[in-house]
Amino acid sequence: MKMKWFKTLAFTTLALAVMATAIPVASAASKLSGKIVINGSSALLPLTLQAAKEFKKANPKVKISASAAGSITGPQSVRKGIADIGAVDWDASTDVPGFKKFEGQVAHKVAVIPFAAVVNKNVGVDNLTTKQLQDIFSGKVKNWKDVGGSDAAIVVVNRAFGSGTRVNFQIKALNGTDFMSKGDNYKEVKSSGDMKTAVETTPNAIGYIDLVYVTSKMKALKINDVAPTEANVINGKYKVWGYGYYMTKGQPTGAVKAFIQYVQSKEFQNGSLKKLKFIPISAMK
Amino acid sequence: MSMKKTVIISVLAAAVSTSVVSAASAATITAANVQVSQSLVYINDVPAPVRTIVKDGVTLVSVRDLGAAAGALFAPGENRAIMAYINGHSIELHAGSATVLVDGEPVELEAAVENVNSSLYIELTGYVDALGVDSTTDDTGSVWIETFQKLEGAEAPVWLDPSTILVSVLTETGSRADYKVSTAKGEFTEVFRTETASELTASPDGKKAAYTDAAGAVYIIDLATKSTTKVTSDDTIKPELVWAADSSAIYFLQGDKGSVVAKLALDGTITKVLEDKVDYKSDLAVSTDGTKFVYTVIKPGAVTADASKPVESDDVVIDMTGTEPQLYYFDASVKDGKPVKLTDKADDKVFVGASAGAGTAFYVSSEEGKATSSLIAVSSDKSVKTLVGDKDVVQAVYTGEKLYALTATATGGEIIEVDPTSGTAKVLYTVSEDVSEIVAGKGTSIAIVENGQVKVFQDGKWKAVTK
Numbered sequence: 001m002k003m004k005w006f007k008t009l010a011f012t013t014l015a016l017a018v019m020a021t022a023i024p025v026a027s028a029a030s031k032l033s034g035k036i037v038i039n040g041s042s043a044l045l046p047l048t049l050q051a052a053k054e055f056k057k058a059n060p061k062v063k064i065s066a067s068a069a070g071s072i073t074g075p076q077s078v079r080k081g082i083a084d085i086g087a088v089d090w091d092a093s094t095d096v097p098g099f100k101k102f103e104g105q106v107a108h109k110v111a112v113i114p115f116a117a118v119v120n121k122n123v124g125v126d127n128l129t130t131k132q133l134q135d136i137f138s139g140k141v142k143n144w145k146d147v148g149g150s151d152a153a154i155v156v157v158n159r160a161f162g163s164g165t166r167v168n169f170q171i172k173a174l175n176g177t178d179f180m181s182k183g184d185n186y187k188e189v190k191s192s193g194d195m196k197t198a199v200e201t202t203p204n205a206i207g208y209i210d211l212v213y214v215t216s217k218m219k220a221l222k223i224n225d226v227a228p229t230e231a232n233v234i235n236g237k238y239k240v241w242g243y244g245y246y247m248t249k250g251q252p253t254g255a256v257k258a259f260i261q262y263v264q265s266k267e268f269q270n271g272s273l274k275k276l277k278f279i280p281i282s283a284m285k
Numbered sequence: 286m287s288m289k290k291t292v293i294i295s296v297l298a299a300a301v302s303t304s305v306v307s308a309a310s311a312a313t314i315t316a317a318n319v320q321v322s323q324s325l326v327y328i329n330d331v332p333a334p335v336r337t338i339v340k341d342g343v344t345l346v347s348v349r350d351l352g353a354a355a356g357a358l359f360a361p362g363e364n365r366a367i368m369a370y371i372n373g374h375s376i377e378l379h380a381g382s383a384t385v386l387v388d389g390e391p392v393e394l395e396a397a398v399e400n401v402n403s404s405l406y407i408e409l410t411g412y413v414d415a416l417g418v419d420s421t422t423d424d425t426g427s428v429w430i431e432t433f434q435k436l437e438g439a440e441a442p443v444w445l446d447p448s449t450i451l452v453s454v455l456t457e458t459g460s461r462a463d464y465k466v467s468t469a470k471g472e473f474t475e476v477f478r479t480e481t482a483s484e485l486t487a488s489p490d491g492k493k494a495a496y497t498d499a500a501g502a503v504y505i506i507d508l509a510t511k512s513t514t515k516v517t518s519d520d521t522i523k524p525e526l527v528w529a530a531d532s533s534a535i536y537f538l539q540g541d542k543g544s545v546v547a548k549l550a551l552d553g554t555i556t557k558v559l560e561d562k563v564d565y566k567s568d569l570a571v572s573t574d575g576t577k578f579v580y581t582v583i584k585p586g587a588v589t590a591d592a593s594k595p596v597e598s599d600d601v602v603i604d605m606t607g608t609e610p611q612l613y614y615f616d617a618s619v620k621d622g623k624p625v626k627l628t629d630k631a632d633d634k635v636f637v638g639a640s641a642g643a644g645t646a647f648y649v650s651s652e653e654g655k656a657t658s659s660l661i662a663v664s665s666d667k668s669v670k671t672l673v674g675d676k677d678v679v680q681a682v683y684t685g686e687k688l689y690a691l692t693a694t695a696t697g698g699e700i701i702e703v704d705p706t707s708g709t710a711k712v713l714y715t716v717s718e719d720v721s722e723i724v725a726g727k728g729t730s731i732a733i734v735e736n737g738q739v740k741v742f743q744d745g746k747w748k749a750v751t752k
Contacts, residue, residue, distance in 0.1 A: 035653075037586075037603065037605065039586070039588060039601070039603050045585060046524075046541045046542055046543075046565075049565055049583055049585070050524065050567075053567055053568075053583070053610075053635075056633060056635050056651075057635050057636065057680070058721070060633065060635055060649060060651040060658050060679060061651060061658075063633055063651075063653055065586055065605040065608045066585055066586065066608075067585045067586030067587065067588045067603055067605065067608075068585060068588065069588035069589075069590045069601070070590070070592075072592075072596060073588060073590045073601045076590070076596065076599045076600075076601045077599075077601050077603060079599055080599040080601060082601065082602075082603050083603065099596060100596075160592065161592060162592050162596075212522070212541065213541075230499060266455050266456075266457060266459070267440065267455065269459070270455055270459045270461060271483070271484060272524070274481065274483065274499065275483045275497060275522065275523070275524055276522060276524065276541055277499070277501070277522055277541070280459055282457070282458070282459055283459060
């Protein structure tokens with residue numbers, strides 16, 4: 001039986017239903033196409049590659065390539081025009097210690113990254129204050145006995161200039177004070193992997209690393225009596241964390257915009273991003 | 286219409302007659318002024334006659350005919366109101382008013398409720414919305430109304446058995462609830478609720494599911510009893526979990542870069558299957574006997590940057606050559622065996638899967654500059670066969686026995702079944718362009734996701750099992 005009047009009315013109902021359930025995936029005939037180049041933070045690379053894999057399932061005509069060589073190369077690549085997205089562990093549209101802001105770039109939050117001060121397992125200290133951290137990383141305090149540990153020279157392991165982890169640790173853990181830059185008991189490493197190895201294998205060493213990379217072969221310190229845990233980041237007690245950002249030249253459009261939206265979507269933030277031990281940006285609101 | 290249905294409707298209509306009459310004093314229109322017609326709507330697949338009138342160009346439907354057939358209960362309200370109750374909601378109607386109160390909140394209708402010969406008539410869409418039930422209109426113009434409560438916002442459907450689908454519902458706050466949904470009527474049961482756990486990976490027998498917590502520990506939930514068991518406290522990152530075919534173990538990629546292929550026995554023992562220092566493995570598929578593996582490797586681009594130069598010089602060079610995903614095959618039964626690179630073309634490879642024995646890998650190939658994507662098979666001897674090359678393949682699903690592809694056409698899409706051995710393809714269904722995903726499981730029928738709703742093919746049409 002034909003009932004055209006029903007059809008018209010029912011169509012309105014269905015249209016409303018579609019709007020209410022819209023999710024950031026393409027339909028069968030996704031028209032998005034193009035090429036996205038992403039470069040920058042090595043800490044964010046696993047997240048970027050995972051997101052790219054998932055995004056391409058809904059948008060198979062979009063080609064995504066990613067690379068990493070440290071946070072600073074992200075906004076540099078965007079400014080140079082060789083990348084569409086610069087992955088960086090700080091907001092590169094603002095001035096931070098050591099780096100001026102990148103004019104015209106827009107920062108998009110994609111993840112929360114906690115950082116931890118870590119020591120070799122032989123270090124007897126479990127907690128340091130901000131002042132003690134400042135004194136150790138500036139080279140003023142050189143022996144563990146001066147901060148409650150045993151009589152042993154402190155080996156400071158620092159990330160090289162350009163590291164997003166270094167920028168965040170300097171801002172959030174040291175309140176912006178300077179690092180030492182040379183000395184017999186001073187080492188500089190170029191990646192999170194090198195930091196992990198150095199702290200694990202160097203007696204009396206202290207360094208800092210993304211919380212996700214802390215292993216059972218090192219010890220993560222409390223800072224001001226607060227343990228570096230995801231829960232303490234979310235409840236606001238632990239201050240040494242930063243956002244991971246995607247930088248774009250101006251506001252993104254097309255496939256780049258859609259990809260960033262996917263990374264920020266609740267599906268990805270509460271799915272693969274958590275599995276990779278990042279904290280969703282929504283957790284900090 | 287069956288006699289039984291007629292009797293039920295008559296009884297319900299009689300039950301509400303008192304309340305309808307009580308409102309009769311409000312501007313009653315007599316049948317002489319208005320033509321009362323009989324129409325059919327399909328309520329839960331059963332045809333139901335409803336009286337309709339046309340007033341000022343708007344067609345109105347009998348409140349009691351449609352409401353009673355949909356399962357609503359009626360009672361007189363205050364100030365000559367009619368109260369309808371259905372699915373835990375109340376609807377308050379007043380003859381002559383275009384405002385109805387749904388759970389006490391005013392909702393405006395397109396036309397006022399009319400009283401004709403002591404029966405109330407109401408605009409359909411507003412009424413259906415107020416009743417909180419779903420309606421669709423088929424190609425013939427017939428209206429189908431579903432009164433079963435359906436799960437709203439369900440995502441990530443996976444078949445558990447031929448009549449049950451596992452789905453997830455995410456909230457904006459980051460929590461997630463997982464439900465078993467019956468494909469018969471859309472009835473749903475919550476099986477798991479979490480703030481922190483990963484998605485559930487259902488076992489092949491559909492009885493269990495595995496997940497990791499925030500630390501990386503692996504748990505198994507019994508989907509019947511909802512009880513969970515911690516299998517291991519190992520805190521390494523596990524980007525992908527893959528069940529053994531007999532549901533007796535879980536294979537997983539290990540580390541944030543998915544570098545290691547490992548096996549987790551259900552007693553908690555972890556053994557490394559492959560550790561070749563190659564990062565960014567994904568799409569892990571395991572043969573039925575657990576000895577052969579297919580996976581994808583993504584190589585990041587190479588960056589040259591001189592940190593000694595001023596930041597302003599932007600001394601960065603990126604080489605993305607060879608960063609396209611490539612498929613690998615690994616036979617763990619061969620002593621000192623090495624992974625074999627199956628592909629080397631610079632196409633994007635998505636929806637990667639493998640045959641039951643992992644002797645053949647499948648993927649959807651998307652080449653730069655080519656308008657359509659193809660379904661490709663590549664054997665462990667690296668021989669390549671195009672299974673679907675004349676259509677635009679946008680998704681593919683492998684059940685271990687059959688391949689299903691969703692293709693995009695000029696007018697919508699098609700679901701194609703492919704015999705992986707012969708390469709024979711046949712169109713199973715023609716679907717709308719709003720279908721974003723097909724879901725298949727071993728021994729199950731196909732489900733689709735259309736406009737966010739999970740639908741299964743029943744009685745000759747796609748029926749929504751979620752809202």
